[in-house]
Amino acid sequence: MWIKGDLHVHSHCCGDGSLSVAEIVERAREYCDFLAISGHCRVPEFFRAERQYAEVLEARKKFDIPIFNTGEVEFPIPRHVIFITTPENREFELLQALVPRFCRRNGVTGVEAAKEELAFLEKAWGDKVFMIFNHPNAPDVAAEDLLAIAPSPVFKVLACVDRGERRAPQTWDPGNAWDRLLTKGFRISARCGSDFHRHYDDGGRDQYPGEFVQDVLQVRENTYDEIFKAYVTGNFYCTVGDLIREPVFAFSAPGEITLAFEANGEMEKIEVISESGKIVAAFDEFPGERFSAVFKVPPGRYYRVRGMGKKRRRKYEEGEFEPLFLLNPLYC
Template structure:
């Protein structure tokens, strides 16, 4: 089955958030099957970790969907990362351990410190945790830094879209940093997050978790363990604007690739990318897209697509719907 969710969500427990955790869950339930609450970890004045955790525990009792407890950590290589673990694995202690020792805002800076942090997490939490590098374009992160960080098995996910339509070229572009990582054999996946702070309806400029961007995961059931597994193995795709559902993306034979997509909006272009470049583009698209094509031997294949410009829901102007299928490895 496919489920949708969002791992990048701020609540009132950090200074620039607005809603209690329960209300975020209530309002985003129609868009999300799971959530992570990830307040800015800027102690002590900016983030109330205990309150966030207490609200998450309460919300878990009230709502029957997985709600991860985490935080946006100030990583020594600028700027924000999120560590995800499941409730049974010292979820609260993880942030408590990291923030006092590795917060960039306390002058713990640079690649060396980042590697120390990742080594610490790996030693203490092993394969029970993974890290997302958020908005690699705010500020632009050096590809060499990402390549170094990717040597840690903890780093699994790189963000593409965060907060409204902020799209990271590092992740989106063919031949960008993400492709560099994939070409060097690092199995990193891409995700989109709402970076929800305050909704348009409440005077902010965000949409609810899942309302505009979605991570869509293929799971056996909607559980913490299955969600965790889908993220670390890349069994998911991400999108902005509800472009598609239930894609088929698989090897159909030796050096053959099958792609079957059902679109929910008018499409503009689809690119098949391998080894850092577009190997085929498709422009003449209808509601259904289906190809079974021979492909050259490559180390990985990924697919991205953009839809025709659409009107924004809450304000003037338009946006470009997009999706990214996570790589297949040959």
């Protein structure tokens, strides 16, 4: 089954958030099958970690969807990362352990400190935690820095689109940081997140979790463990504007790939990208709602797909946005 969700969501327990955890879940349920509540980990004046955790525990009793408790951490390589673990793996202690030791705002900076933080986690949490590098374009993170931390088994996901339609070229552009990581053999996936703080309806400029961007995971059931596993193994894709559903992306023969999906709107372009960002196949004619193609590809370590839809009118603002999707890599 496919489930949708969002791992980058701020509640009123952050200085710049607006809604309680229960209010977020209530409004996001229409769009999401799971959520993570990710407070800003600047302790203590800006983030009420205990309060957030208490609200998450309450919300779990009230709502029937997985709600991860986590935080957006000030990483030694500027700027934000999220660490995800499941409820039975000391979910509250995770941030309590990290923030006093590794918060960049306390002067812990640089690639070496980042590696130490990841090594600490690997030792203390093993394979029960993974890291998302959020908005690597705010500020711009050098591909070299991402390559330096990529050997850590904790680093699994690089963000693409989040708040305000902010699209990280590091993840989106062929040949940029993500392709460099993949070309070196690091199995990193891409995700989108709302970075929800305050909704348009409430005087803000955010959409609800899952309303604008979606991570769509393939799981056996909607549980914490299955969600965790899908993110760690890359068994998901991400979209803006819910552009596609039920993608198939697989080898049909050696050197031959099948790509198929249902489109939720008009498509403009699809590109299949391989090592060093080389585009090895492209499509710009779409007869119907169902896209299906079988094509040959040159030898490579991985293949990934990005697609753009026809521009649509924004829901809460003037102007248009570009719907898009990213499929996570198919590895050889």
